[in-house]
Amino acid sequence: MTDTTTSELEEAALDFDAAPPAAWSMTTWLAVISMAATSFALVSAEFLPAGLLTPLARDLGVSEGTAGQVVTATASVGAVTALLSNVLIGRLNRKTVLVSLSALAIASNVLAAFATEFWLLLLGRAGLGIALSAFWALSVAVVARLVGASATGRGMAIVTLGVSLATIAAPSMGALISDWLGWRSAMAATAGLAALAMLLQALFLPTLRATTSNSLGGVWQLVRRRRVQLGMLAILMLMTGHFAGSVYVRPFLEQVTHLSTGLIALTLLGFGIAAVVGNVAGGRMADANIRVALGVTAALMAISALALVLWGAQVVIAFGFATLWGFAFGMAPVVLPTNLSRGAPDALETAGSLMVVSFQVAITIGAVIGGYVVDTLGPTGPLSLTVLLALSTLLLAVLQPRD
Template identity: 55%
Template sequence: MQSLNSSSSPQAAQGGWPLGIWLAVLSMSFATFAIVSAEFLPAGLLTPMAADLGISEGLAGQAVTATAVVGAIAALFANILIGRLDRKLVLIGLSMLTVAANLLAAYATDFTMLLIARAALGVALSGFWSLSSAVVARLVGIGAMGRGMSIIFVGVSLATIAAPSVGALVSDFYGWRTAMFLAAGAAAIATVLQVFALPRLPTAAGNNLMGILRLTTRRGVQLGLLAVLLVAGGHFAGFVYVRAFLEQVTQMSAAGVAMTLLAFGVANFFGNLVGGAIADRNQRMGLATVGILMGLSALGLAFFGAELIPAAGLATIWGFAFGAGPIVLQTGVARAAPDDLEGAGSLIVVLFQVSIATGAVVGGLLVDNMGVAYAIGFTGIMALGAVALSTAPRPQVVPAE
């Protein structure tokens, strides 16, 4: 197959992608769907999983936490350990690891075995996301990176919407282990697609920890990572408690909550598509748009969420804004470090995982001490803080030595 080096052809960068590039990007999108589905699958399996393994639902829920914690740690070291290996082989290996992790979870006989399986998934997850932006930039060119990442994130949106609900449905009829087997099957299909669709992706040099950390001295990277903390941390501080808000403040029925969350997910999908186009055209405008829409919708929900229709509409706008958010954020950090896209990818993964953890903790404290509306309002304030970053001056990129 064709070998790609630091960037793709000008034709790809300008959007006239040949079929081979389309197939490569779509294979990564399906791999994203498989990996993220596996990550969120336990959300729909907690009750039967806990009963089968003889543990509490709270303890079973730590299977998700284990994936995130291991992912945050592995993100810094994954790109170092792979050295100069062809990135195609690495991505295939990560998909195979996802297959193994799901199979191990399906055969788990106790909580320890389940944790080991989820830890392995955390390694696969962090490794994939650390490489994704760099590989996409090499396939389509950094000028079309936003569009490429928007296609990758379609897999995220579909997995976020489908995995918990489909997993719960399969579990009800065939058992939670069958759901894990299906997740392994999806990862196996992703592996095969990548074998045939991805071109060779050799690299001239490996990564090192000091080189990755040195990127944080660049002002553009600093601003990008701060934006990740504000947008992602703010999002998870409130979104974790959206269901509680809709039930307690809006007083929606169970069906109303389900429909609102579905609308959030669908809007998130379309936000992915729009986010890629905005990021390629004007990254600063993209960050400002995400911050304004997410900030005002969350604040509006906090203040006016007692009414049914405004609550549903504002939650949908929030979903659209955050759908665009990760693409705009990843593109911004990558363009601040075009000479070390893999290192930048590692930093983004670490910051996202830290943002998820800190956001959920802060949101929990606000809910327990002040009320659920304050957690939603905090989301809005954090998002509007990102708008200020969109106006901050960014110096010319100076490659790391």
Template identity: 80%
Template sequence: MTDTTSQQDDIAVEFNTAEPAAWSPATWFAVLSMAATSFALVSAEFLPAGLLTPMARDLGISEGTAGQVVTATASIGAVTALLSNVLIGRLNRKTVLVGLSALAIGSNILAALATDFWFLLLGRAGLGIALSGFWALSVAVVARLVGANATGRGMAVVTLGVSLATIAAPSVGALITDWLGWRPAMAMTAGLAALAMLLQVLSLPTLPASTGNSLADVFRLTGRRGVQLGMLAILLLMTGHFAGSVYVRPFLENVTLLQTWPIAMALLGFGIASVIGNIAGGRVADLNIRMALAITAALMAFAALALVLWGVHIGAAFGFVTLWGFAFGMAPVVLPTNLSRGASDALEAAGSLMVVSFQVAISIGAVLGGYIVDHYGAVGPLTLTSALAASTVALALTQPRN
């Protein structure tokens, strides 16, 4: 990656299927700093899942109330996603990313030192801002670092941090909490953010913004058919995933009749497969984004439906949970890359719409999944996952070819 390329803004990025140039060591260092940032931020986001009980006990609140720290992070992220690229104006994007990491450090320290629930929420709100700002900028920054025709590969490296954090944060957080308490566990996420910030300072090239974004610019993109299809794909596939994936454990308990240890192994298989899917998603997305989306959705649809049909058998349950994990690993790479193809001249504004779409999908999926499992049992949410993923396949095939 040349210095000239790294300093270009995302005014006009042309996507093509030409073979991407080999990355220089400097480019690898910069992309890995973005991956480290995603790992640090997502680790902090999912950490409460492993320490809710001691945190609730220490603050004198219920576990249900303590669980709202995750909701606060997501809610603030959804609200600020639309505004993040507007508020940063013409600031150098490297400065913004370093600043977001600094905000994550302060937020995690505040949460670790919180003496009551409201201070804890304040710290988590700051983390939500850092998360939404980082992801809103991620595709645009990666495209400038590696080139437009390697965006999928670059995002695969960045989102690898997400897959690793999703696997590690709850379990490692629980272990550290047992050894040292929940506050040191929370403080360690500040250390991860500090390391990520140091890597950003050392590795990212200067990333000047030649233009600022307005809220009107962001909303104007929603009039483009490519952006509409990209947002709809996120809403369909991620609503389906989050409606069903939360209830995979109840399904394995009530339908496959597994005990705790085999369930943990099945979920570990899901996590490992998601890492592999993440890498595969980057390769396929750069070759043919339309086909990449269709494959991702088809694999998820088949895995969920196969669990409903044959999940009573232990071997089938393990296999199809793993396949679901592979498809989910592809999704965080394929879906943003797919949306960006409809807004190659406005990647930062498209990033805001991408973050909002993900957050809305998570919220809708949680509501629908909860309602369906209460009324129809553990099989119901998985059926919805299959139906919405199958709809995404149909949507992918209606998109223009590369």
């Protein structure tokens, strides 16, 4: 793609009222697909430990609880990275940055695969956290430059499709590869995915010269904008509610619905497939009307969790509304970042940093509060919290200013 085309894309990214292009060129499609491949590779590596903890812990001589801290290492380092990454990259070419992040993911996964000590594994996972958060902090801005700001929702839907697919595939495939070839081979496979993503980026991403140099001062100035504050609040409320409930949905299905392990796996598969469909629907809806998209996402999540609380003892209802919840969750990673970006069309990279920080904080708070609630109120407690926070997000969407 020529620099002239890139320049045109940069100008389009500043106009959210511009009419979306009738059709994307092949170069645009390939560039967006390279971003989706990167999201699949990074999130696959992030979720991989869920299927590897037992053999990993045994091989490295640590408890499963200690082994689970590989997830904490990724998330905690990622939260700090999200805030600082766009400041540290300065005016570097964004294509160079993205390719370098994939290279970091390769190195991190290789280090994890060959780690002989637990601290080396943690170091590798910390590197993955840097790559993950920096990628997502840049993602909205890069997609807007590739497809035009008025089609950002559609572009992000394709990129986050990699997340949904990785969420479904990574834990199960990791467990299978681990059983066949060992957990180190599963870790090495994610390095291969990152290498493929890096190749696609190198081949198909256009030159993306920096249009701004970010600073921490700029971050704080952006936080003062009311629309940005509302966008961050929507992420915090909806995602805290989601993770408070979804992390503990298995105990609910076991203790309330009384499902067997096989039926629980089938229910979670339905959740994952619905999330893929929600990705596509969320992208189209976000570009058409972001307030409606946010309201629908929150309403569907609230209805799903409420139905489970009230009638979740019935198998058919539990399966149906868990699937609807998956659809709403699939919409969220598209709708929420697009909604936040509406408040900062002139600072999409900085807004991306705030988006990632908001997601990381919400995940942490949701898991902690959900754990306390499930211990205190039982398996329906976390889902009730999901209902409350999703309804609060719906109210926020109604009150949010029009574009």
